Every structure is written in C-alpha cells, then in structure tokens.
Amino acid sequence: MEAVxxxxxxxxxxxxxxxxxxxxxxxxxDLAEISNRKNHSLLEMTRISRGLGPELMTDELQGRLGTLRDRLEENRRVLSLHMEAASEISGIIARAMKDAESDGTYAASVGGVKREQ
Structure with a gap:
C-alpha cells in the first residue's frame, strides 16, 4: 500500500x-484543467490512505509527505502571487476603460487644480 x-x-x-x-x-x-488534475490526485491519495494507520507510517513515507507539503505550500504561494497580479492588471484595464469612456467633464480635480483636456 505504501508503494501505491x-x-x-x-x-x-x-x-x-x-x-x-x-x-x-x-x-x-489552463487553471481549470490543472485544478481538476489536482483534485483527482487528492481524491486518489485519500482513498489509498484510508487503510493506512499511524503505525504503518515509515520514515520514507513521512519524508515524502513532508516534501509534498512543501510543494503544496510553494504552489499556493505562486498561485497567490499570480492571482494578485491578475487582479492588479484587471484593475488597470478597468481604470483605462473608464478613463477612455469619460470626456473628463465631471472628473475630480487633482491637488485643487482642474485637469486640462
């Protein structure tokens, strides 16, 4: 069971x-496809490990699980950075679109000076 x-x-x-x-x-x-693959792998691991009690945990298996935990954390961190970057980019695009649609008539002044057209 450990080998599986x-x-x-x-x-x-x-x-x-x-x-x-x-x-x-x-x-x-393709985040959706990778997410499906990760979910499938986690389901597979859950099913395999159901019969594995703490008394059957070898040093090798504990080491492999520790490495997996590190890989999961690294993946989470990189995904988080990716999502933050995507959010910033979408905000920039949204502001640019809003600015492009506006003729500036009702734009707020900056530093007390009305913006020039």
Whole structure:
C-alpha cells in the first residue's frame, strides 16, 4: 500500500511542479484543467490512505509527505502571487476603460487644480 501511495504522491508532485514552473515562467496555464488534475490526485491519495494507520507510517513515507507539503505550500504561494497580479492588471484595464469612456467633464480635480483636456 505504501508503494501505491508514494506513486500517487509522485503524480501529484508532478502536477504541482509543472503548474508552479509554468506560472513562474509566464507560460499559459489552463487553471481549470490543472485544478481538476489536482483534485483527482487528492481524491486518489485519500482513498489509498484510508487503510493506512499511524503505525504503518515509515520514515520514507513521512519524508515524502513532508516534501509534498512543501510543494503544496510553494504552489499556493505562486498561485497567490499570480492571482494578485491578475487582479492588479484587471484593475488597470478597468481604470483605462473608464478613463477612455469619460470626456473628463465631471472628473475630480487633482491637488485643487482642474485637469486640462
């Protein structure tokens, strides 16, 4: 059972590493597809580990789970940065669109001076 669980951990790590590297490199990432693959892997690991009690946890398995935890945290951090960047970009685009639609008639003055057209 341990060997099967380690194989499942390896598959999930592969997904996480691929997504993390793609996000860092600025490559296109199909987040929905990767999310489905991660969910499937986590379901697989849950099913495999149901019969695995603490007394069956070997040092190797504990080490692999520790590495997986580190990979998950790294992936979470990179995804968080990606989402923050996407939010900032969408805000910039929204402001640019709003500015492009406005003729400036009702724009607030900056520093007490009305903006020139």
């Amino acid at each position: 669980l380690i194989q499942a951990i390896n598959r999930l790590e592969g997904i996480l590493v691929g997504e993390t590297e793609a996000l860092r490199d600025g490559r296109h990432v």
